[in-house]
Amino acid sequence: MCYRQMGARGSKPLLFLNDPPLWALLRSANLNPMAKLSLGSRLFLSHMLVMLVGLGSFVSLAKISSPRMFVLRLEELESQGFITVRSAKTYLIRGFETAWNRSSLWAIIFGASAAGGLSFLAADRIMQPLDRLKLATKNLAEGDLQSRMPPSDIPELEELGQSFNRMADSLENVEQQRRELVSDLTHELRSPLTVVRGYLEQLAEGTIAGDPELYQRLVGETRRLERLTVDLQELSKVEAGYLSIQRQPLDLYPLLAKLQQRFADQLLEDGPELILAVQPPLPTVLADPDRAEQILVNLIGNAVRYTPSGAITIDAYLCTNRKDMEKENLLWVTVTDTGIGIAEGDLPYVFERFWRADKSRSRYSGGTGLGLAIAKRLVELQGGSLTVTSTLGQGSEFRFSLPLV
Secondary structure, X not given: XXXXXXXXXXXXXXEEOOOOOHHHHXXXXXXXXXXXXXXXXXXXXXXXXXXXXXXXXXXXXXXXXXXHXXXXXXXXXXXXXXXXXXXXXXXXXHHHHHHHHHHHHHHHHHHXXXXXXXXXXXXXXXXXXXXXXXXXXXXXXXXXXXXXXXXXXXXXXHHHHHHHHHHHHHHHHHHHHHHHHHHHHHHHHHHHHHHHHHHHHHHHHOOOOOOHHHHHHHHHHHHHHHHHHHHHHHHHHHHHOOOOOOOEEEOHHHHHHHHHHHHHHHOOOXXXXXXXXXXXXXXXXXXXXXXXXXXHHHHHHHHHHOOOOOEEEEEEEEEEEOOOXXXXXXXXXXXXXXXXXXXXXXXXXXXXXXXXXXXXXOHHHOOOOOHHHHHHHHHXXXXXXXXXXEEOOOEEEEEEEEEEO
């Protein structure tokens, strides 16, 4: 819809109601006078604007109503015979207006000064933590992961500062884990590469002769590197969420029986005994069959590696909540061994990458130090949890849960 003005040559559009307002046009043309003002300046100007509007309203209303009320008061006094002011009325009104104008001017000056000072202090108080946040963000972007926000007495800014500190803590933790991962990975790769290089150099120099045993050692080291690469790739997929989990109704007993038979065939006569304590039928769980097998292989393999003799027991049961004596919607599977155990101070680090219970144990036993970390993430991706209890010198129990159908 538009209005048109008639002219000699016809109609001419003057104003379209649906045209963008002037403020939007100024903003689009970067002509907004507030565009480049800082938050502190905007707060200050907003306080001053509120103060000026208040003073302006006060002065305007007083200017309009005060003389009239003053005249009415004079007429009331004259009618009551208290004073004769008819001849001096004009003079008194002018004097009143002069006094009122002067007092209003001084009131505006002192009021504006006081309001301006308070507005400046209030804006500066708000801007100080924001300036600190700006500096802390800049330092964090430049690599200073120790940069933190101090406490603030303004609740909203205190919450903002706490959020920034949590983000900084998370970034620092990620950076620390990255450094530890690089260090651990370098250490893990150095050992087999050093062995392979040493043997190859001696073969090239002719100081040793090649034989099947030597070649088997080289094959073993290359397989170890291959396992490490595969485990790292698997762990990276799990932690990044790229690993697909196909959950479906699953009966765990056939899987437990198959793994018990597989590992039992690999154990030596003087090794530990692998016992399947659970009896069928088991409640059906909702899990990925391949990932459930991978979890059990990691846990059972870890128990076999750390249990030179004794027994390894696989069990499963439904847990009862003691508070209300109701069964949880979870099936718990345990792998218990009588091996070397884990010290109490080491338990918080069991599921970290490249962690080993026995720091002095030879790395040629086949472990990469990633199996438990992978198992924990796979359990969590399927809606369960993985825990461990252990006593040094007596054995360990790894316990994980899977949701029931």
